[in-house]
Amino acid sequence: MTKQSQEIGESQRRITLGITGMTCAACSNRVEKSLAKVDGVQSAAVNPANERATVVFDESKTNVDELIKRVEKTGYGVTEERIELSLSGMTCAACSTRIEKVLNKTDGVIQANVNLASEKATVNYINGKTDVDTLIGKIKKIGYDAKPAVKENAEAEKAAKEQQYKKQRNAFIVGAVISIPFLIAMIGEFTGNHALMMPGCLQFLLATIVQFTIGWRFIRGAYNALRGGSANMDVLVALGTLAAYLYSSVLWLLGAESGFYFEASVIIITLIILGKVLEARAKGQTSEALKKLMGLQAKTAHVIRNGETVDVPVEDVQTGDLLLIKSGEKIPVDGEIIEGQTTVDESMLTGESLPVEKEQGDMLIGATINKHGSVRMKATKVGKDTALAQIIRMVEEAQGSKAPIQDLADKISGIFVPIVIGIAILTFLVTYFLVGFSPALISAVAVLVIACPCALGLATPTAIMVGTGKGAEHGVLIKGAEYLQLVREMDAIVLDKTGTITKGEPEVTDVKAFETDEEELLRLVASAETGSEHPLGQSIIQKAKEQGIRLSNARNFEAVPGHGIYATIEGRKMSVGNKKLMERENVLLTSVKAEIEALEEKGKTVMMAAEEGRLLGYVAVADTVKESSRQAISELRALDIEVIMMTGDNERTAQAIAAEVGVDRVLAEVLPEGKAEEVEKLKQEGKKVAMVGDGINDAPALATADVGIAIGTGTDVAIEAADITLMSGDLLAIVETIQLSQATMRKIKQNLGWAFGYNVILIPVAAFGLLNPILAGAAMAFSSVSVVTNTLFLKRWKPSHT
Numbered sequence: 001m002t003k004q005s006q007e008i009g010e011s012q013r014r015i016t017l018g019i020t021g022m023t024c025a026a027c028s029n030r031v032e033k034s035l036a037k038v039d040g041v042q043s044a045a046v047n048p049a050n051e052r053a054t055v056v057f058d059e060s061k062t063n064v065d066e067l068i069k070r071v072e073k074t075g076y077g078v079t080e081e082r083i084e085l086s087l088s089g090m091t092c093a094a095c096s097t098r099i100e101k102v103l104n105k106t107d108g109v110i111q112a113n114v115n116l117a118s119e120k121a122t123v124n125y126i127n128g129k130t131d132v133d134t135l136i137g138k139i140k141k142i143g144y145d146a147k148p149a150v151k152e153n154a155e156a157e158k159a160a161k162e163q164q165y166k167k168q169r170n171a172f173i174v175g176a177v178i179s180i181p182f183l184i185a186m187i188g189e190f191t192g193n194h195a196l197m198m199p200g201c202l203q204f205l206l207a208t209i210v211q212f213t214i215g216w217r218f219i220r221g222a223y224n225a226l227r228g229g230s231a232n233m234d235v236l237v238a239l240g241t242l243a244a245y246l247y248s249s250v251l252w253l254l255g256a257e258s259g260f261y262f263e264a265s266v267i268i269i270t271l272i273i274l275g276k277v278l279e280a281r282a283k284g285q286t287s288e289a290l291k292k293l294m295g296l297q298a299k300t301a302h303v304i305r306n307g308e309t310v311d312v313p314v315e316d317v318q319t320g321d322l323l324l325i326k327s328g329e330k331i332p333v334d335g336e337i338i339e340g341q342t343t344v345d346e347s348m349l350t351g352e353s354l355p356v357e358k359e360q361g362d363m364l365i366g367a368t369i370n371k372h373g374s375v376r377m378k379a380t381k382v383g384k385d386t387a388l389a390q391i392i393r394m395v396e397e398a399q400g401s402k403a404p405i406q407d408l409a410d411k412i413s414g415i416f417v418p419i420v421i422g423i424a425i426l427t428f429l430v431t432y433f434l435v436g437f438s439p440a441l442i443s444a445v446a447v448l449v450i451a452c453p454c455a456l457g458l459a460t461p462t463a464i465m466v467g468t469g470k471g472a473e474h475g476v477l478i479k480g481a482e483y484l485q486l487v488r489e490m491d492a493i494v495l496d497k498t499g500t501i502t503k504g505e506p507e508v509t510d511v512k513a514f515e516t517d518e519e520e521l522l523r524l525v526a527s528a529e530t531g532s533e534h535p536l537g538q539s540i541i542q543k544a545k546e547q548g549i550r551l552s553n554a555r556n557f558e559a560v561p562g563h564g565i566y567a568t569i570e571g572r573k574m575s576v577g578n579k580k581l582m583e584r585e586n587v588l589l590t591s592v593k594a595e596i597e598a599l600e601e602k603g604k605t606v607m608m609a610a611e612e613g614r615l616l617g618y619v620a621v622a623d624t625v626k627e628s629s630r631q632a633i634s635e636l637r638a639l640d641i642e643v644i645m646m647t648g649d650n651e652r653t654a655q656a657i658a659a660e661v662g663v664d665r666v667l668a669e670v671l672p673e674g675k676a677e678e679v680e681k682l683k684q685e686g687k688k689v690a691m692v693g694d695g696i697n698d699a700p701a702l703a704t705a706d707v708g709i710a711i712g713t714g715t716d717v718a719i720e721a722a723d724i725t726l727m728s729g730d731l732l733a734i735v736e737t738i739q740l741s742q743a744t745m746r747k748i749k750q751n752l753g754w755a756f757g758y759n760v761i762l763i764p765v766a767a768f769g770l771l772n773p774i775l776a777g778a779a780m781a782f783s784s785v786s787v788v789t790n791t792l793f794l795k796r797w798k799p800s801h802t
Helices: 003-007 025-036 064-073 093-104 132-141 151-191 200-212 216-227 233-253 262-286 288-295 387-400 404-434 437-450 453-473 481-489 497-501 518-531 535-546 579-584 590-601 629-638 651-661 672-684 696-704 716-721 732-767 773-796
Strands: 012-020 041-047 052-058 077-079 081-088 109-115 120-125 145-148 300-305 308-313 322-325 334-339 342-345 356-358 369-372 375-381 476-478 492-496 507-513 554-560 564-569 572-577 605-611 614-622 642-646 665-667 689-693 707-711 724-726
Touching: 012 064, 025 041, 025 052, 025 064, 052 064, 064 077, 064 109, 064 696, 081 132, 093 109, 093 120, 093 132, 093 216, 093 404, 093 453, 109 387, 120 132, 120 387, 132 145, 151 200, 151 262, 200 216, 200 233, 200 262, 216 233, 233 262, 233 404, 233 437, 262 437, 262 773, 288 387, 387 453, 387 476, 404 437, 404 453, 404 481, 404 732, 437 732, 437 773, 453 476, 453 481, 453 732, 453 773, 476 481, 476 732, 481 707, 481 732, 492 497, 492 672, 492 696, 497 642, 497 651, 497 689, 507 518, 507 535, 518 535, 518 554, 518 564, 518 572, 518 605, 518 614, 535 605, 535 614, 572 579, 579 605, 590 605, 590 614, 590 651, 629 642, 629 651, 629 732, 642 651, 642 672, 651 665, 672 689, 672 696, 689 696, 696 707, 724 732, 732 773
Parallel strands: 492 642, 492 689, 642 665, 689 707, 707 724
Antiparallel strands: 012 052, 012 077, 041 052, 081 120, 081 145, 109 120, 300 308, 300 322, 322 375, 334 375, 342 356, 342 369, 476 724, 507 614, 554 564, 564 572, 572 605, 605 614
């Protein structure tokens, strides 16, 4: 709880949100009323002068995320900053849970996620309520260290991790060398060969070296954790090994010649460090996909300056620079071809292996490969604005996010160490009174060192890192771990028709004129459509250009969503659109009704042209279905998912397309502003709904759905509103996403099952004195390694299509 929160009640919290997009008092009133309606909100006050909303809410009923979502659904935004911190000093899930709790309780922090696997903290906070120095100070206060992560210096970060790995490895080598005499002595004790045994003084000397050199990290870590008010794996290891070491030391100082447990202290420390070495190496492999993405970028670019071509580092390329791209080279940044034609391998972006033809005016994406032909391009997006940089950022954010399934593990991790210490104390007392001191000590030490909170902490984030990385490799970008989990739970998928089920590249199939010839009708309709960005209108313009028809300027252009357009062409007031628009203009369609319906039954969209109430004719347009749509929809239905097609087309045309691809349900004649309402209706039916779309008018529906999926070939607005982006534009990628989600969640459950099962079974075994502390240390060391290794099998995942 923050200090403010405590002042208003233990279960309540007060937070101030910066609101963007407000223009007047009506806006602030709207935000205030919307927030007040959220279940659990005690009070909400919005100040339009400083554009801030102060909200008091019950944390048991709602949370900050829900408040932010409510503000965004009301049509406004929330001002927040995001910082990624590199953490050091964490040893287990108890550490990451402790840091996360402290950060989340910091006044001004909206949400903090700590990833044990990547050793990073991602913090969303309100600037002005807190700052980076305060966040780092909070972390240091509880015994850990933090600094802002520097993404630009990936090589330095890699070198630092490699140095840390070598340090761990060297520590293990020291421990292993010192452990050899103890292992020989154990064999001598077991066989009765006294020649192999070590004198007490040598045991004390070697154990002291190990305990206070390579084992000092555990003592220091335990001290920092306890000083910060928490307990972690270091506390367990330090307690266990110090108990064995100190007991043996006292015996030796009192003159005893046997009965020591120095070997337990030495070998346990050595085995645990070995486990950390193997774990670090395995964890490094979980983020290989991200490293591959970072390695895709070109290192240099051929920039044309003052008529000469000079090679410059890609970081120095500026927006507007003219670049020369030679055959076989990587394209350095995003841009537009201004001269030449070629084919480009875009497989790194879309997963499609076939090269794509490019010519003047087409866009090129940085890191794709120019296969054939030399071209000149103008740089339009450089640095952090390129598609590759945005993909890397999205993958990084997804890998640092947390899946809902991890909540239970986090709660247990927070109380795990105190419970284990309690069990160890109880074990010691019971065994001491029933058997004696020495067995009691051994059993208590075994309980302390067998317990492993690390495996619990690594079970989910390692799988999320590999899963989101595999998604990126196959052209599936997932914004957060929660969506990777949610997508497998969907039981209804809504597909927008144009550009999603169909190619979104309609062609004119029929032109029929009644009061003029067909060429003149096409000229008038195409001229009217020059002010429209709708794909159907663009197809008519394209048809007119192909026939060499010269178009006129459209005046008084007005688009009526879901109906059509109005425009004045050479003084003639034209209406071009569907039957709804014709009815609105009182245009009689009785004579052409039958032939229009016949065209619609073939899946064609018919746009009629009228002038001042008179029907001049019609133009029919057909949008071809993507080759993979039918297969993808069939596979989705095989997964017991209801597939729904949503379109603004009339019912007859929509049903024709639906019959071709095999969807379960059709929502036709849906206006752009009605798409979100239709998604909300499906949710009210109790369905978990995914929405798939590619246009600007799909963005509200994508945001409303439980999971919004954008086709990557669509607009930036749709992609920004979506939770998952399919870079290829192929509906089969939805099936791949669900399969990836299932594989990742299966791996997480296996990991959690192992982590929970390991502790639940072996802690009682150790408590009953059935486990030697050295074996307990070995099992503890390899429990985390086994979780990470199991996760790495996910790297073999490949999509399968029936």
